[in-house]
Amino acid sequence: MIQVQGFGAVSPAGWGVPALRSALSAGNPIPARDLSYPGSDAPLRVRPTPPPATRPEFMAHPRLRRTSPISQYAVAAALEAVGSDLSAIRAGELRLGIVFGVMCGCVNYSRRFYAEVLQEPATASPLLFPETVFNAPASHLSALLGTRSKCYTLMGDPGVFLQGLATAALWLHEGQVDRCLVVSAEEIDWLIAAALNLFERRAVLADGAGAVYLSAMGEATVELRCVTDAHLFTRTTPREMAARKAREQLGPASPGEPLFDGTIGVADADSAEAEAWDNWDGPRISPKRILGEGFSAAAAWQTVAALDSLASGEHPSAVVSVVGCNQQAIAARFCRVRR
Amino acid sequence: MLFDSLPQINPPRRVVITGAGIITSLGTGWAANAEGFRAGQTAIGPVTLFDVTRQRVKVAGEVRLPDPMPKTNLTRSQARRMDRAGKLLLLAAREALEQCQWSAPHNVPLILGTTSGGMSLGEAFYRQIIQRPHSTRGQPTRVIHYQAQRQALDAVEAFSLGGPITIIANACASGANAIGHAWQVLRAGRAERVLTGGYEALCQLVFAGFDSLQALSPTVCRPFDAQRDGLAIGEGAGILALETLDHARARGARILGELAGYGSATDVHHLTQPHPEGSAALSSMQAACQTAGVCPSRVGYINAHGTGTPLNDSAEAAAINAWAGDHAARVNVSSTKGAIGHLLGAAGAVEAVACLMALNGQWLPPNANLRAPDPVCRFPIVRTAQDREFEYALSNSFGFGGANASLLFRRWP
Numbered sequence: 001m002i003q004v005q006g007f008g009a010v011s012p013a014g015w016g017v018p019a020l021r022s023a024l025s026a027g028n029p030i031p032a033r034d035l036s037y038p039g040s041d042a043p044l045r046v047r048p049t050p051p052p053a054t055r056p057e058f059m060a061h062p063r064l065r066r067t068s069p070i071s072q073y074a075v076a077a078a079l080e081a082v083g084s085d086l087s088a089i090r091a092g093e094l095r096l097g098i099v100f101g102v103m104c105g106c107v108n109y110s111r112r113f114y115a116e117v118l119q120e121p122a123t124a125s126p127l128l129f130p131e132t133v134f135n136a137p138a139s140h141l142s143a144l145l146g147t148r149s150k151c152y153t154l155m156g157d158p159g160v161f162l163q164g165l166a167t168a169a170l171w172l173h174e175g176q177v178d179r180c181l182v183v184s185a186e187e188i189d190w191l192i193a194a195a196l197n198l199f200e201r202r203a204v205l206a207d208g209a210g211a212v213y214l215s216a217m218g219e220a221t222v223e224l225r226c227v228t229d230a231h232l233f234t235r236t237t238p239r240e241m242a243a244r245k246a247r248e249q250l251g252p253a254s255p256g257e258p259l260f261d262g263t264i265g266v267a268d269a270d271s272a273e274a275e276a277w278d279n280w281d282g283p284r285i286s287p288k289r290i291l292g293e294g295f296s297a298a299a300a301w302q303t304v305a306a307l308d309s310l311a312s313g314e315h316p317s318a319v320v321s322v323v324g325c326n327q328q329a330i331a332a333r334f335c336r337v338r339r
Numbered sequence: 340m341l342f343d344s345l346p347q348i349n350p351p352r353r354v355v356i357t358g359a360g361i362i363t364s365l366g367t368g369w370a371a372n373a374e375g376f377r378a379g380q381t382a383i384g385p386v387t388l389f390d391v392t393r394q395r396v397k398v399a400g401e402v403r404l405p406d407p408m409p410k411t412n413l414t415r416s417q418a419r420r421m422d423r424a425g426k427l428l429l430l431a432a433r434e435a436l437e438q439c440q441w442s443a444p445h446n447v448p449l450i451l452g453t454t455s456g457g458m459s460l461g462e463a464f465y466r467q468i469i470q471r472p473h474s475t476r477g478q479p480t481r482v483i484h485y486q487a488q489r490q491a492l493d494a495v496e497a498f499s500l501g502g503p504i505t506i507i508a509n510a511c512a513s514g515a516n517a518i519g520h521a522w523q524v525l526r527a528g529r530a531e532r533v534l535t536g537g538y539e540a541l542c543q544l545v546f547a548g549f550d551s552l553q554a555l556s557p558t559v560c561r562p563f564d565a566q567r568d569g570l571a572i573g574e575g576a577g578i579l580a581l582e583t584l585d586h587a588r589a590r591g592a593r594i595l596g597e598l599a600g601y602g603s604a605t606d607v608h609h610l611t612q613p614h615p616e617g618s619a620a621l622s623s624m625q626a627a628c629q630t631a632g633v634c635p636s637r638v639g640y641i642n643a644h645g646t647g648t649p650l651n652d653s654a655e656a657a658a659i660n661a662w663a664g665d666h667a668a669r670v671n672v673s674s675t676k677g678a679i680g681h682l683l684g685a686a687g688a689v690e691a692v693a694c695l696m697a698l699n700g701q702w703l704p705p706n707a708n709l710r711a712p713d714p715v716c717r718f719p720i721v722r723t724a725q726d727r728e729f730e731y732a733l734s735n736s737f738g739f740g741g742a743n744a745s746l747l748f749r750r751w752p
Contacts, residue, residue, distance in 0.1 A: 038468060102508075103486075114465055124548075124551045126551040130611045135508055135738075135739065139607075142605045146607060149604070150603050152516060155486075155506040155507075156504065199482075228340055229502075229503060230341060235414070326489065
């Protein structure tokens with residue numbers, strides 16, 4: 001049995017799961033802000049994560065002083081998820097695996113570094129370049145936690161977070177690690193907002209992170225029951241069909257089972273997912289309508305919200321659906337454990 | 340299901356390689372690369388893909404892509420939109436699939452490693468916004484095809500694979516981690532066949548990045564040389580068709596070799612510098628051998644990560660010394676990066692194919708450009724291609740962020 005030992009979130013609602021919970025229960029979209037970008041009079045709309053109320057201690061760590069927000073979000077969500085196990089991890093008493101899922105990655109520094117390269121490559125900053133690499137946040141997280149076990153950074157569309165859960169489950173099942181953190185994080189940059197704007201002008205870019213802390217043993221009250229196949233979007237399997245396949249593979253819902261979906265409240269963008277899950281009887285929660293489009297981080301928020309509802313005893317099971325941007329449809333089910 | 344909670348108790352399965360594809364600056368395909376490695380050729384030349392006039396270093400291992408590209412199941416418009424990275428992946432995958440002769444590959448997962456996917460399209464997207472902000476012509480295509488999942492999806496469609504797609508971005512260990520992950524998926528009984536490997540295309544951002552770190556050699560890349568002064572960047576792809584031994588035997592497949600072990604570990608010393616003693620490198624080498632039940636004395640050849648940077652090679656040498664112990668003087672080591680450059684996310688995969696070539700032909704690939712070995716190396720470095728009987732080859736890949744991976748290959752009798 002793969003158990004959920006903890007979870008954490010950083011989102012436009014704030015730092016921590018309580019902030020996410022409050023925003024979702026209030027049900028009001030977080031106010032969006034304007035973000036200007038070169039050459040355009042029309043600003044882009046974004047929902048950034050607000051600054052933390054107090055500067056987290058971890059930001060003083062030598063590895064994190066110069067990082068861009070993506071690493072800071074990832075670390076904050078991960079620390080919240082591991083909770084009191086932190087000291088055991090740092091002491092090497094637990095072999096901790098890390099699966100970091102990402103779609104856009106370290107765009108702030110990538111854009112800044114490439115701008116410097118175009119301007120004058122001889123003086124482009126060697127401090128920026130290492131932070132552009134996709135696995136930089138996972139590396140910082142490993143260093144902060146002091147873990148030397150397996151650490152993968154997975155790339156893909158938002159479904160990559162649920163893929164990460166399945167990868168972690170494999171590692172735990174095979175006994176390669178004692179615990180595993182699955183983390184996704186993204187950061188806002190005008191470059192990404194401009195790209196998103198090409199495809200869906202009504203979508204609001206958001207940033208933050210989500211983390212789930214798993215084990216194969218313990219006394220946790222929630223388990224990961226299953227992750228469907230990742231149904232790819234291809235010429236012969238369009239997005240709608242892939243979404244339906246994920247739904248079918250997940251099997252029937254139990255009465256009152258909540259669905260944490262990835263719809264954003266824009267009919268065209270949501271149509272594939274909405275169609276696939278149109279006869280869902282239980283309650284639906286759509287965190288992205290409140291928080292914005294956070295890509296892989298948004299899939300993590302959906303999952304964390306589902307886990308939070310189970311942990312509170314509200315429901316015996318919950319489903320997360322992710323119909324990604326350009327790769328895959330995938331779903332997962334979590335259940336409360338009877339003890 | 341990618342995961343379900345029903346208990347699956349599977350004895351570990353043996354994993355074999357039945358197809359291998361490779362493309363590097365030495366050429367396209369197994370034969371051209373085997374010939375080039377064996378001859379000790381160096382395929383590093385002037386960069387033509389982007390402007391390097393203001394860079395400190397101006398050479399790399401560029402690939403000559405065939406024109407036209409071979410036909411696949413992609414439509415003409417899909418093929419037209421493919422970027423350079425996707426083409427490299429396609430060419431190597433095609434060779435591997437032709438060799439393994441899989442029928443109905445519709446349920447074959449694809450597990451790939453890359454560091455930057457189609458980054459050159461991301462660069463073009465940025466340049467257009469800056470230079471012509473009111474023009475969106477071509478921009479949506481750049482956004483989509485810049486992402487690594489697009490290259491993987493093109494490969495899926497080109498060869499009618501079923502997926503799922505897993506893309507590991509563990510910097511320069513990506514290719515080795517991808518192959519290792521595929522090995523674990525097969526070993527655990529989660530699939531019978533997996534197409535796996537790594538790909539990487541040259542791009543300005545990454546080239547300039549290594550140049551900014553002064554990691555590129557301003558002279559000649561010569562791994563493990565006492566006077567080494569940096570690496571050369573390369574591009575290419577290496578793809579393996581992996582399957583369980585039972586599956587390969589049942590269909591009477593020709594087996595190229597066995598993937599016997601895999602180890603990975605994380606070095607938390609520094610974002611870009613390895614621990615001076617190579618502690619995580621040592622862990623990954625030990626883990627690869629332990630999973631195979633093989634002691635260092637049975638390993639006849641190590642294809643080292645051997646980038647040619649002062650810090651990497653000394654840390655790796657320390658790790659090999661510690662791993663081999665008394666056997667160090669008898670384990671032959673070379674890096675193929677002097678010949679083709681450092682292929683970053685593809686390095687581990689291309690070097691896996693080099694190990695297979697060596698095991699199949701029973702020869703040792705030379706370490707190009709070596710003049711005087713660094714005295715820290717207590718092991719012999721292969722200076723010219725040598726015929727040698729050996730059963731196991733170990734391939735090391737160590738990357739930014741402390742990603743360390745080792746793969747252990749066994750000759751198939």
